[in-house]
Amino acid sequence: METGIKVGDVMAKGVVVARPDETVRRACDIMAKHDISGISVVDKGKVVGMLTQGDLVQMIANGKNPEKTKVRDIMGKKLAQLNADADVIEAARMMVDKAVKRLPVMRDGKLVGVITQGDIVRIAPSVFDLIFEKAKIESCILLEDEIGMSGECEECGNFSESLRNVNGTLVCGECFEDIEAKV
Secondary structure: OOOOOEHHHHOEOOOOEEOOOOEHHHHHHHHHHHOOOEEEEEEOOEEEEEEEHHHHHHHHHOOOOOOOOEHHHHOEOOOOOEEOOOEHHHHHHHHHHHOOOEEEEEEOOEEEEEEEHHHHHHHHHHHHHHHHHHHHHHHOOOOOOEEEEEEEOOOOOOEEEEEEEEOOEEEOHHHHHHHHHHO
């Protein structure tokens, strides 16, 4: 299932990169300056790796000196990337399959951004709403009085473990009783 939300619409733009021949210390300075937890490693215009906080932790644990260690020596080289026109669902699947938290995003062979798990989580409520609405439209079925979803009641705003769908509005048991009483 696709959401219709493109990676290019939610990714972090303004790519921050490091070179493989830079010291890890220099890459850490760049990451700290931009308040990011991972950085794309680019050589001659091509993405060749990703340096993450996890890589830095392993380096320190192994007793390596960040002043002398080169980025290429510790960066992740198994690089997954995707196109800016890909659906965010594809990005999420790829992150799970590859066990990564960020992916370089390409357009016409050039690095144009990075999408992170955080980017996807920030749009998650919108995605769930979109999926629910799309399913409702495609099925053309009104889920009248269906019980079982949990979330925020669209009438009173209270959290409920058993929302009911009444004419497309998710309501808690109390609001459902109020609606029934009015009918």
